[in-house]
Amino acid sequence: MTTAPPTANSLKSGRWIASTCKMCLHSCGNLIHVTDTGVINKIEGNPSNPSNNGKLCPKGNAAIMRHYDPNRFKQPMRRTNPEKGVGIDPMWEPISWEEALEYTAAQIKKSLDEDPRKILPSLEDFQKFNIWAWPLSFGNFNFYQSGGTMCGGAYHPVNGFIHSAFACANDAKHCNYWINNGTGDGFSSHLHAAAQANWVAKARTERGMRVVAVEPRLSIAAAKAEEWVPIRPATDRHFAMGMSHVLVYEGLCDYRALKRDTNAPYLVGEDGYFIRDDNRQCYIWDKKNQCAKLWNDETIEEIALEGNYEFNGKPCRPAFQVYKDILADCSPEAMEKITTVPADTIRRIAREFARAAQIGATIKVEDGRTLPLRPAAYNYYRGAQGHKHGAQTNHSFKLVNMLIGNIDTPGGHMGVTLDPKEVDFNHCSMGESGMLKPTPHQLGPVPGFHYPPSTYHMMDYFPLGVHPPHFNLLMHENREKFGVEFTPDVIVNCHSNPVWAIHGSREKWFEFLRGMRFIVCVDIIPTEMTDFADVILPSHDVLESWNCTMIEPPHTEGQCFRQPATPPLHDTKSEEDIFYELSERLGILEAYNNVINLTLGFEGHPELMLELDKKYTDKEIARRKGLLWDGNDIEYYMEHGHSVTEKRLDKWYRPWEGCRLHFYIEDYLVERDKLKQQMEDANVPFRHEWEWDDYQPLPSSTLDPVHEEPPEYDLYAITFKDIQLNFGESLSNPWIKDIVYRDPVHTGLLLNPKTAAAQGLEKGSIVKVESPYGRLYGRISVSEGMHPETLGVSNALSRMKSKAAGVLPAGGHYNDMLPYDLKNTDAASAQPETVCKVKLTRLDDWPDFLKQGRTVYDLVEDYETAKGKGGHH
Amino acid sequence: MAIADRVFSGDTLRVGYRFQRHWDNSMAYAFYCCEVGAGLFFVSLLLDNLAGMVLGLLLVSTGKPYFHLTHMGVPMKSWRAMLRPDRSWISRGLLGLMGMVGFGVLALLVMVFGEGNSPTELWGLKLLAGGCALVCATYQGFAMSHSSAIAIWNSAIMPLSSLLYALSSGLALAMLLLPADTAAGLAPILLLLLLGLALVQLMFLHAGWHGGPGARTSIELLLQTFYARWYLGVTVTAGIALPALLTWAAPTSILAQLLSGIGVLAGFFAWRLLIFKIGVYEPIMTMNPFAPGR
Amino acid sequence: MARMGMVFDLKTCIGCNACVVACKQENSLPDGVFFTKTLSEEYGVFPLANRVYIPTICNHCDDAPCEKVCPSGATYTRHDGIVMVDDAKCIGCSSCAVACPYDQRTTMDADNFLKGLFGTGEITPFEKEGYARYTPGTVTKCDFCSQRVDANLDPACVVTCPTNARIFGDLDDPHSAPSKMIRERNGRPPMPEKNTRPKVYYVN
């Protein structure tokens, strides 16, 4: 019998290359098939990588279509059309690399020489911190990249406080009761979507893990959950505090853990500061001996968590009692009024959670330790944490976990480092008074206080926050008020689409960009941002370049290796080449190498340290990162594609053993008062407007200001990603487009049918959506899976770019409707509010600007009616 | 459930009814040509009407293949369509069609030129050609009724209606070709056939309405949507009621004969198109106890 | 003799359609063409609303109506039960497409290949190489990745599925993963009333 030559792509004659995905910022292991004719025709997950276990999400499966996208930038280009705007053809003129680099460097140099602060960097490649950190080589702390605070403004600092880690996840290996609050983690987004979905599915089928999803909409997580708890947007903290009320007032806490492993027993004075001795050591109340003793006094017989005491004539309470007093007002009944979640539900879930936590149970883990087993955990992310009082909100979620003693504990709520190599840098260390040393600045150094401000986004005033890119606009519009003395005129943009990603009015951002003297974009495909570029420096894509990284891996550690599957299709360069070339021309090469040595951890490893006067390739940097991780050279990585193993348990479970966790975050007060003083001393004019109440050592039940918008804005609007989407970026990919716009969740503005009826709307109605800050247009879809007060806006309905990229615009952008002011930004973390209040107006027809050219809604209509072959006829 | 509550998923990833769209209009034209042609040929054969036989053969041997080949993805290989008469009605039909054309042409030749031939031979040819014509008149209905996919097709009413439509439209057409008084003599037969059609339509509606969600949906589409005016206006009124009335009231009027002939043909044409357009695939079951009934 | 089949785990499927894209990759499918689709359906009334994700695929019916109506013999069943279409024989009459109760068949219209995945008429090297396998005008469908099966590999959609919601194997082997799953979790075929005897089952 003769066998016909294979038509199945993966079986064609060719070779497999072990590499790493980057269709989102994470790093799943993949295998790339290249045929004998040099065509990449199949990508699969790499089954030897225990993180994603051979699985890929739809984006990872769609990388080929990005590679062969005819819209890719094929050579360096310079704009010839002076008019800039989204959808306006820049009329690119191809130029040589030499000319492009010279020209770009000269343009940047002008500002560098005048004032390095005039350069606005926007560098967002999470897989390449060597590019991210480039501005540090000329002492620039500006920040215009898109991630910033829309993402995890308060999340990362609070993780830094509690776990001394960047991110967090639940321990899918042991967890039996998983609360998912405003995140797709394990189902559709967040950490390594493909990998986490695999881990969580196994936990659900093999162990019967129960999932409770707390969300204003029936997300994928909620659809898979055993219970969906619909919640009013921006009230998640109140839900968590309602649960905590039950745990605390019904005595459902892990008191042993609270006493031993946290600062909950530390005595707090009336001013909110810890009671300390002259050596700054904190006190604990010994209930047996009725006196305060130093935290490390071995004669303490019975640690008090509750009660009101007096020390040196002054009243004091254990931190736990402080929270208990706050929680007094947070009964489930009280929280029901805010969250709309029935009190009985809050109470039941709290009890179920505590029961599932098996407080007192232990487990012997493979490294020989016997550890507490707490198989219940509360997970959350962008949707739950992205609110005005972000710091308190994140803290409230952490405390639900801490109350049952599950922090970094088998089955519990875990810290996840940005890069696994951090665990080898001893990411946990002892701080003051027996407490874990907090590391709130997970994304690198911050500029510190200056007045006049040294950054255009006011990072000078966020000692505990993540860079707020939206404040670039606030500053720009209020230069005098904020006293800024320079004006950025150059943007260096790489792997970032800030015009899409950041809060605030598009029109104003467009003006902001039009005001720039020079914008360079290092990108691979056209986006809203590249429409404003003066020069395009096209980079290799993920299938053509080298890298070595692993971003926020929940259950595994190691490095994932990227290597070219084919030579570059076009006249492109690696980001490394581009930034080295620019650095050399700018005269900052040595400083840049220094920064890389520090950022990538080569510092202290003489054999890995980059020589300061040299330029390195992406391959060489990747090689050194591999060597740094496990001493394996590039051949090993090229063969295996990764060095990923399951996490070493000593680095995963209780890596802070011996330190006490921050139940009470005194630093918020310390930093508040320091900042107050600095502002006072410098006579900062806007200090009275500063939101000083935002700094709280424990969460309060204050309402976020979004709830106090004028009553005519009678609905909340929320945004979401899903597993097919990388923000909105992957929509230029035909395979992704083929599935996304057929999925009812992404084809209209989602509204509960009863709400729609009450508003005189129905499926298909065209509406104008207005917040107090901006607007968008869209078509209504009805879904019983929506909280009745909420309008859901998928990221798939947010793109603007309409010309080259083949991306279809919808009716504007969700982010237009978000405020970018002080009032709606958490002073403690720089986290801005990410939900908004809106009102809907029914329109008879689309506004004119949406009638020119095809929109998402036209495509969706084609699919829905399916005229001709494929559908109706 | 009303049609407005049914979910039609179009080409999306939603669970719902999907329209039959694989057999498009050209297939409907092919069916129509085949059935009208076969009916006309058959009736004409019985009436020894040469013109009708020729026209019937022409319709079946040109219109039908033309429209069928237009539909066919790989027309060059269409000869392969007759390879599986053991199981496929399409193959059987194709053989029937070849038989009808072959025997029909022979019978015609004999009728025109074969003065000396024995009547038994002619009778034999006529029998074969007529039998094949009946295969042509019904096989498409059988092909449809064998599709468990499109519930509204999946019943014995399909071949029955094919046969009745073939005969009635064939007869109506033949009557237009015959002298008016001969035609008037045939009026009672047409009336009978039209009554049969009316009965079949009633059976069709009744069976569809009670024939499960897919079939019910098709009936709803037929009666409650844009298609209703075509069905009720053309298929039922112009195609059955009016011709029946005219044939009963004025069997000898040439105008009435003309009108009822056109009506029957138009009604059948609309029916052929409609029956394709209202065909739906049923939504996949969800095994979901809370899912709304469909 | 083997009877290859698939089980879909509705408890874990997250409707991501990674399977769909994997299939598009493996089979170089043109825009808008699907050999598998994961559908979704919402049910219930707020707050007791929910959504179920339902992967669908050719069921490789034991009693395949598509095969019975095929006039050319292009549709046939392999020794291991996989229902195949031989596109050298297929005439594109689409009788099979109206016979399949699951609407699992697609005509590969020639213009599918001309407009290209980016819709601009530009054909990428990936497409150029992959489209060669198709005869325009023929009707096609999922073949359970028969060549991968011959090479002892799971189908492309199965290996990529992040939640292991697609389980593939020999239904004649009582110890195979799908057989066990069907037994232990009361697997049910889609639309049994159509009497096609699918080799695809759903568990919840």
Ligand SMILES: Nc1nc2c(c(=O)[nH]1)N[C@H]1C(S)=C(S)[C@@H](COP(=O)(O)OP(=O)(O)OC[C@H]3O[C@@H](n4cnc5c(=O)[nH]c(N)nc54)[C@H](O)[C@@H]3O)O[C@H]1N2
């Ligand atoms: N597939 C995919 N994965 C990704 C990314 C991606 O783009 N696509 N991006 C990566 C990045 S950078 C990040 S930051 C993470 C983010 O990962 P997630 O936190 O999972 O991100 P989102 O989907 O934006 O938000 C999660 C959910 O919050 C809900 N939500 C919105 N507002 C509220 C609210 O007020 N309360 C509650 N409870 N829920 C609300 C939304 O409906 C949404 O389902 O994902 C990472 N992983």
Ligand SMILES: Nc1nc2c(c(=O)[nH]1)N[C@H]1C(S)=C(S)[C@@H](COP(=O)(O)OP(=O)(O)OC[C@H]3O[C@@H](n4cnc5c(=O)[nH]c(N)nc54)[C@H](O)[C@@H]3O)O[C@H]1N2
């Ligand atoms: N409405 C709304 N806004 C949001 C969010 C949301 O969910 N909804 N999410 C927020 C969050 S959490 C974040 S982190 C931000 C993310 O915001 P961004 O980081 O801006 O996200 P992307 O849109 O993915 O932009 C990435 C850019 O990188 C380019 N790119 C892709 N691959 C390569 C490559 O290999 N090399 C180079 N040089 N460039 C490449 C892409 O073309 C694109 O321009 O958005 C935030 N904004």
Ligand code: SF4
């Ligand atoms: S989760 Fe991210 S890294 Fe993993 S396969 Fe999907 S796109 Fe690729």
Ligand code: SF4
């Ligand atoms: S890949 Fe798996 S989880 Fe995703 S839609 Fe397909 S079957 Fe469901």
Ligand code: SF4
């Ligand atoms: S599912 Fe349809 S195409 Fe597949 S074997 Fe069954 S009838 Fe044939």
Ligand code: SF4
């Ligand atoms: S389209 Fe092809 S496979 Fe289908 S019935 Fe016709 S010949 Fe057979």
Ligand code: SF4
């Ligand atoms: S088995 Fe193969 S051909 Fe069938 S749907 Fe899965 S990937 Fe596609």
Ligand SMILES: [Mo]
């Ligand atoms: Mo993010």
